[in-house]
Amino acid sequence: MTGFASRTEEIAPFQVMAILQQAQTLAAQGIDVIHLEIGEPDFTTPxxxxxxxxxxxxxxxxxxxxxxxxxxxxxxxxxxxxxxxxxxxxxxxxxxxxxxxxxxxxxxxxxxxxxxxxxxxxxxxxxxxxxxxxxxxxxxxxxxxxxxxxxxxxxxxxxxxxxxxxxxxxxxxxxxxxxxxxxxxxxxxxxxxxxxxxxxxxxxxxxxxxxxxxxxxxxxxxxxxxxxxxxxxxxxxxxxxxxxxxxxxxxxxxxxxxxxxxxxxxxxxxxxxxxxxxxxxxxxxxxxDNDSLAIMEARRLELQQRRDYLLAELPKLGFKIPVVPDGAFYIYADASALTQDTQVFCQQLLQETGVAITPGFDFGDQNANVYIRIAYTTNIERLEQAIARIKAWLQKES
Ligand SMILES: Cc1ncc(COP(=O)(O)O)c(C=O)c1O
Structure with missing residues (x-):
């Protein structure tokens, strides 16, 4: 392609959006996708x-x-x-x-x-x-x-x-x-x-x-x-x-x-x-307003429960969590015990289980090949299903 400003060449796509697109394609084919990739919770605006x-x-x-x-x-x-x-x-x-x-x-x-x-x-x-x-x-x-x-x-x-x-x-x-x-x-x-x-x-x-x-x-x-x-x-x-x-x-x-x-x-x-x-x-x-802030506080507590659930479950599957997250709605986990290429890992996981997570390379170069980001942006029942699917998939792979 020609004619584009050279500055555009170094602007990489936001990979998580590509994963979201794949996940949506799978969903359109009738596959039940659990979205743990995108940085926005399932809650609607208060x-x-x-x-x-x-x-x-x-x-x-x-x-x-x-x-x-x-x-x-x-x-x-x-x-x-x-x-x-x-x-x-x-x-x-x-x-x-x-x-x-x-x-x-x-x-x-x-x-x-x-x-x-x-x-x-x-x-x-x-x-x-x-x-x-x-x-x-x-x-x-x-x-x-x-x-x-x-x-x-x-x-x-x-x-x-x-x-x-x-x-x-x-x-x-x-x-x-x-x-x-x-x-x-x-x-x-x-x-x-x-x-x-x-x-x-x-x-x-x-x-x-x-x-x-x-x-x-x-x-x-x-x-x-x-x-x-x-x-x-x-x-x-x-x-x-x-x-x-x-x-x-x-x-x-x-x-x-x-x-x-x-x-x-x-x-x-x-x-x-x-x-x-x-x-x-x-x-x-x-x-x-106080009524909006009260809704946001209830949501914060719900996110904390989701975080605590994943912090307990992910290590059992072989993910290491070197820094316990104090905030936001992400867990950045070391998957080196499971893969040396999280890009392939995330692709396969999505294709074979319908669980969408983001490979580390979206966020930089440092050990990106062994890190993944999980966004706990969906409810506990769905998180439980995601953990069960990942567990079954890892058992099959090994
Ligand atoms: C750290 C950080 N800054 C900025 C943004 C952009 O957010 P906004 O929706 O307000 O443009 C995001 C979105 O995920 C983010 O994670």
């Missing part, structure tokens, strides 16, 4: 949000909003930072975006020059390095291990920072694909090391709210949830209504940036998107 969205549509609220989003939604998010985290954030620093994806695109468009490097963990969310490529910058993947919970450390930053090229560090906590969190103390050190190098720290908090550590965990006991925004105005935070708020398809997120970024972000948003989707923003106005 009813109060849906109703607020429908009401907005009925009232004809279908026009463009300001490019940075509805002022009242920006204020609600600022209020949420105060009540949930005890952090004061001015609404004027908040931009509403088309998902966290839109936030990341705007941020990279605003801050990255061609040739800049963005430091990120391997394994990590695959789209980030591809976003950087769109702006002719480069994701610098840093191999992490279970010792640091597959998260970057201050030492990683010091060792990999390249004067004149490195621009920012992008991290997620809880992370995709590992569900691993970073402690606030380590994040603080990373912020310091990055600032010492003249760089920026960008933290993706899209899985905030979906955390499962119990009160007896000394790392977190008694603490209220912490946001990287507590580290100061220079840290950028990306977030979304997709995951905790159950609104993936509404395509709505936000970011909090230093005040002086706002005019540039606004100009870019005006040009690239005009505005975030209007009905979604009206729906999201109901997301912080």
């Amino acid at each position: 009813a109060p949000i849906v109703e607020a969205g429908i009401e907005a549509l009925k009232q004809g609220k279908t026009h463009y909003t300001p490019a940075l989003g509805l002022p009242e939604l920006r204020q609600k998010i600022a209020d949420f930072y105060r009540t949930r985290y005890g952090v004061d954030v001015s609404a004027s620093r908040i931009a509403i975006t088309p998902g966290a994806s839109g936030a990341l695109l705007l941020l990279m468009a605003a801050r990255l020059e061609a040739g800049d490097e963005l430091l990120m963990a391997d394994p990590g969310y695959p789209c980030n390095r591809h976003f950087a490529r769109v702006f002719e910058a480069q994701g610098r993947l840093i191999a992490t291990t279970a010792d640091s919970g597959f998260q970057l450390t201050p030492e990683h930053i010091e060792k990999n920072w390249t004067e004149g090229a490195s621009k920012a560090v992008l991290m997620a906590s809880p992370a995709n694909p590992t569900g691993a969190m970073i402690s606030h103390e380590v994040l603080e050190k990373i912020a310091q090391v990055t600032a010492d190098q003249g760089g920026e720290l960008w933290v993706d908090e899209i899985y905030h709210g979906l955390t499962y550590h119990d009160a007896s965990d000394s790392r977190f006991a008694g603490q209220r949830p912490q946001t990287a925004l507590a580290l100061g105005e220079h840290v950028v935070v990306i977030n979304s209504f997709s995951k905790y708020f159950g609104m993936t398809g509404w395509r709505l997120g936000w970011m909090v940036v230093p005040e002086h970024y706002i005019p540039v972000i606004e100009r870019l948003a005006q040009n690239l998107f005009l505005a975030p989707t209007t009905p979604s923003q009206y729906g999201a106005l109901a997301a912080f």
Whole structure:
């Protein structure tokens, strides 16, 4: 194929979408597929949000909003930072975006020059390095291990920072694909090391709210949830209504940036998107109400049960779980006792059992051939069926 911009050559497909497509093809043939591949739970959007969205549509609220989003939604998010985290954030620093994806695109468009490097963990969310490529910058993947919970450390930053090229560090906590969190103390050190190098720290908090550590965990006991925004105005935070708020398809997120970024972000948003989707923003106005938050809390507890079930069952099948996930809805498991090629393993598993999981190579290069990601995005009964199918399949194979 010719005529395409060379930057497109390095943008790999998001493999999980290919698996989803295969799974859908099998389902269309009448095969019962259990979806553990895709990063969105089976829950639909909480009813109060849906109703607020429908009401907005009925009232004809279908026009463009300001490019940075509805002022009242920006204020609600600022209020949420105060009540949930005890952090004061001015609404004027908040931009509403088309998902966290839109936030990341705007941020990279605003801050990255061609040739800049963005430091990120391997394994990590695959789209980030591809976003950087769109702006002719480069994701610098840093191999992490279970010792640091597959998260970057201050030492990683010091060792990999390249004067004149490195621009920012992008991290997620809880992370995709590992569900691993970073402690606030380590994040603080990373912020310091990055600032010492003249760089920026960008933290993706899209899985905030979906955390499962119990009160007896000394790392977190008694603490209220912490946001990287507590580290100061220079840290950028990306977030979304997709995951905790159950609104993936509404395509709505936000970011909090230093005040002086706002005019540039606004100009870019005006040009690239005009505005975030209007009905979604009206729906999201109901997301912080107590009845919505109560639904989200019940769902968090359900996800925790699913996680605990898989944490107990997967090792019995031969999967190792080097880092117990504290959050999100993923388990990143080492399948080296079962295969040296998880891509083939996942393909065969899907074809022969109808259980869809994601091979590690979607998330980076580091030991990707022996890792898999399981998303516990379906109910316990289905998870039990999945475990039974995998068990029978492994027994047949051996
Ligand atoms: C870490 C991370 N960041 C960003 C996104 C994009 O989410 P959104 O639906 O808000 O665009 C995802 C989606 O899976 C994700 O896992």
